Amino acid sequence: MGIPLQLEVDAGIKEATYVLEIEKEIPRAAKMNEPSFSLRSADEKGCALIYNPDKWHCVEFYFFEEYPTEFAEKRAGL
Template structure:
């Protein structure tokens, strides 16, 4: 498995209904995409849910690299290039993943991320679950050993009461399986 995400930061005055309409019209196109475990169409809106900026930040989890390569190099990613220009795609390796059977009901995602500090052993690395993680419909923990960073994503049907200062709370516009 492999995860990818590109975070497109948009101007504070950007009309986020443009992104909502884009996903409404096109989100279904990745339903059933070969090799895709899921794609969550994520957005943040400035001054909403504690977010400081507007963004469009789709999150993909691929069962294998073949589907990801098809998406990137066979024209599907060109829609992003045409609309938003060249984007850096962040890559992560799933350390753990748990999706409840009603995962697709998720409407919000909390992200927690940070550095994995240099140490003589990675046993017990500082990647821990949030306090309300058991209430989530899905949990995804990723790491990138190239940058020694980790990201945890927690999926919820209802907006969680807890927020993580300095980390985004995304709204999910669509989930493709």
């Protein structure tokens, strides 16, 4: 279960064939700071931020038309 906090899409979202998923833990606090997107790319066709209040966890989704090599290389440590 999740609550969509932010959704940003452009007209090219229909052409997106790749999705990058990033999971983040949210530190427990009496007053939570609103989660935000951690990446930005000129090539993304859209992004969504989903919050799970039961687990203090959020997931970011980034949608791309082409394989996002800039992020794949960072993850692989290249």
